[in-house]
Amino acid sequence: MTGITRQPMKAPFCMAVGLATLSLLVAPNSVPLLAAEDTAIRFRAVDVYVDSKEKPLAAYQLELSAKEGRAKIVGIEGGEHPAFKEPPFYDPKAMQQDRVIIAAFSTLPANKLPKNKTRVATIHVQSIGDRQPEFALKVETAGTVGGKKIKVQARFEERKVE
Amino acid sequence: MNSAQPNRPDEEPHAPAELVKALKSMHRARIFVPPSVDEAVLAKAREHLAESTSTPGTRSIRAALAKARAYLAEFNPMPFAWRPLAPWAALAASLAIGAWLAHTLTKPASNADGGAAFAREGLNHDGKVDILDALVLAREIEQGQEPGAQLDLNGDGVIDRRDAEVIAKQAVNLEKGGRA
Amino acid sequence: MEDPTDIHSAPDSRSDQELVAAVNRGEVAAFGALYLRYRDWVVNLAFRVTGDRDLALDVLQETFLYFQKKFPGFRLTARLQTFLYPAVRNLSIAARNQAQRLHSDESALENIEAAPDPMAPGSARCELAAALAALSDDHREILLLRFVDDLSLAEIATALDIPLGTVKSRLHNALETLRHDERTRNFFSR
Numbered sequence: 001m002t003g004i005t006r007q008p009m010k011a012p013f014c015m016a017v018g019l020a021t022l023s024l025l026v027a028p029n030s031v032p033l034l035a036a037e038d039t040a041i042r043f044r045a046v047d048v049y050v051d052s053k054e055k056p057l058a059a060y061q062l063e064l065s066a067k068e069g070r071a072k073i074v075g076i077e078g079g080e081h082p083a084f085k086e087p088p089f090y091d092p093k094a095m096q097q098d099r100v101i102i103a104a105f106s107t108l109p110a111n112k113l114p115k116n117k118t119r120v121a122t123i124h125v126q127s128i129g130d131r132q133p134e135f136a137l138k139v140e141t142a143g144t145v146g147g148k149k150i151k152v153q154a155r156f157e158e159r160k161v162e
Numbered sequence: 163m164n165s166a167q168p169n170r171p172d173e174e175p176h177a178p179a180e181l182v183k184a185l186k187s188m189h190r191a192r193i194f195v196p197p198s199v200d201e202a203v204l205a206k207a208r209e210h211l212a213e214s215t216s217t218p219g220t221r222s223i224r225a226a227l228a229k230a231r232a233y234l235a236e237f238n239p240m241p242f243a244w245r246p247l248a249p250w251a252a253l254a255a256s257l258a259i260g261a262w263l264a265h266t267l268t269k270p271a272s273n274a275d276g277g278a279a280f281a282r283e284g285l286n287h288d289g290k291v292d293i294l295d296a297l298v299l300a301r302e303i304e305q306g307q308e309p310g311a312q313l314d315l316n317g318d319g320v321i322d323r324r325d326a327e328v329i330a331k332q333a334v335n336l337e338k339g340g341r342a
Numbered sequence: 343m344e345d346p347t348d349i350h351s352a353p354d355s356r357s358d359q360e361l362v363a364a365v366n367r368g369e370v371a372a373f374g375a376l377y378l379r380y381r382d383w384v385v386n387l388a389f390r391v392t393g394d395r396d397l398a399l400d401v402l403q404e405t406f407l408y409f410q411k412k413f414p415g416f417r418l419t420a421r422l423q424t425f426l427y428p429a430v431r432n433l434s435i436a437a438r439n440q441a442q443r444l445h446s447d448e449s450a451l452e453n454i455e456a457a458p459d460p461m462a463p464g465s466a467r468c469e470l471a472a473a474l475a476a477l478s479d480d481h482r483e484i485l486l487l488r489f490v491d492d493l494s495l496a497e498i499a500t501a502l503d504i505p506l507g508t509v510k511s512r513l514h515n516a517l518e519t520l521r522h523d524e525r526t527r528n529f530f531s532r
Contacts, residue, residue, distance in 0.1 A: 041400045043196070061293040061333060074403070075198020087201075089293075089330040093337075095205045101334040103293035105326075107300050124198030126400070140292065147298035174495060175488075175513045181520070181529040182489045184470055189490045193385045193398055200381070203403055207373045207410045211365065214414055 043074070044158055046123045046135060048102070050142065051153045056113035057083075059105035059147070061140040062154055064123055066098040069133030073100050075124035081114040088121050098133070101140065110145045292333045300326035353378070362418040373413075377406055380422055383491065384430050390486070391434035397441055401433045408433075420500055423493060427501040469525035476523070481516035488513055 050060050073094050078085045083106035094100035102121050106113060127133050135156060142152040177185075299313060300323055314321050315328040354361065354375035364372035381402065388401035408429050418425060474482055487493045487501070495513070499506040520526040 041396050043199075043396060043399065045198075059293045059297040074202035075196065076201065077198060089327070089334045091331075091334050091336045092205045092209050095202050095209075097336075099336065101336060103296075103330055103334050105293050105297035105300060105330065107297070107304050122198075124196060124202075141294055143294040143297055146301065147294045149294065175510065175517050177489055177517055178529050181526070184466065184529070185486065185489050188467055188470060189386070189390060189486065193382075193389050193395055195381060195385055195399065195402065199399055199403065200377070203377060203406045204370075204374055206407060207377070208370050210410045211368055211370050211373065211413060 042127050044125050044127060046125055047119050047157045047159065048079075048121045048123060048137065049117050049155050049157070050114075050120050050139075051117040051155075052115060052142065052144070052150060053152070054115050055144050055150050056110040056115055057118070057142065057150075057152065058107075058110075058113055058145050059103070059141075059143040060084075060120055060152065060154075061101065061103035061142070062120075063099065063101045063138045063140055064156065065100075065136050065138075066125070066133040067136050069131040070128040071098045071133035071135075072096045072126045072128070073098070073123060074126045076100070076102060077122040077124070078104075079118060079120040079122075081118045081120075083108050083113050084118070084120045103140075105143075113145070291329060293330055296326045296329040296333065299329060358422045359418050362416060362422075366414045366416065368414070373410065376422060380426060383423065384426060387427070387430050387491070388434045388437075391431060392438040392441070394438075394441060397434070397437045401430060401437055404433050405430050421493075421497060423491065424497045424501045427487070427491075427493075428503070473520055473523045473525040477516055477519055481512050481519065484509060484512045485516040485520075 046064065048062060048064065050057060050062075073096065076087050076090050078087045084104050086104070088102040088104035090100050090102050100123065102123070104120065125133065135158070137154050137156050139152060139154045142150055144150045299321075303322055303326065308321075313325055315325045318324070354372070356364070356372070356375070358376065358379075361372040361376050365376070384405050385398050385402045388398035388405075389395060392398055392401065405426060409426065474485070477485065484498060484502075487498050488495070493501065495506060495509050499509045502509070521530045
């Protein structure tokens, strides 16, 4: 065609981008490809501990969030003590996000509840990219038998999944 | 078939049993799938299916809309000049039918007032709904106390541990941040 | 906490089609049954292509995420394996390619190499692996689908979207190549 100036390198590139975009638009059910930035995927487990300082721990509510790096929560397990062996309550929407609130309660008598540092849950996280996510753990509340609030210390430890 | 003989192209190709055994053994590298991965997959599925599966009320609305559309498509007594208005009339009729069905079929929320009061105060009257409220209710139930009827939070007519679990689920709700 | 998807209960004996119909009705447990039935196959196939456990686990999740989005309204006309195979393969290839791009960026500095082959050099298993590696991708893929994954020829044709005749021909050629390969000829003379 006359009167049109073409830049040789741009035209094929634009066509390729256009075709790629068109194929994504017309094939909504096509197999999803991993996003370009989803690389170096690793699984790690975050063990969450609560120390109730000699008081029987009957309930806890904690928030774990990833502050830096990219992480997705992919699973939650219960803890080591029989009182908190079952997976805690959590919002299913937390799956595949970087923040979760976990909570559990036990109506066991005081002599059957943990009184010192105990692992209450393990949160499995999928980290994406080279940057390791940094986590933050916040105690929202904790209680002893009868629902009375108590002060507890919470901490977490990361380990790579075997 | 003698596996030592070459396969004929028109037959289904067979491989010697030993080769098949070796291939399977080689690829038997079992990858352990952590239970957390299982739970993540199933949690996503649960959420998706819960959102996308229609309720009886929704199905009835859709069926009514489909019937209305089919009726109007087959029988169009309107004068030719009015026909452009027919789709809008059909839409209005469908919406009216749908609204009536939704009103008829939707189960009224039980304990609406009680639920609001609970949300305001929680069981331990600290102004927040959190796991401690779930614990208090669960203990009351186990001890045989009779919590108020407003604490039948799942509306099943019984106050039991499941109602305590409703509180617990609300406590961990990300949108509310676990607060009332 | 109630969970309708108890994956630790006895395996569900319903067929794939019956389970799919149940999922279309909203039965979460049926989806769980399908997941359990095919989970190990998906993750092992993904590992076969990617060679990386973490990538395989990610492909597993992406595959079932892709699958769940088909509901409601999905109709299964073959075994689920046949339906899932292209998804697993494509996701695995994409994952492997992206991981390789990342490693190739780093390898200039660290010269990262693939994990060492755990097979003893010279062992029959090692020789078989070498012979398989020498096959073309198409031939190897069909050979493994038929004799490791136990798909029928018709299922392979559906999974790969190629004619049945092509499947037969490629499988025939793969076996003939192995028959004449020094490293695997003994399998055919026993």
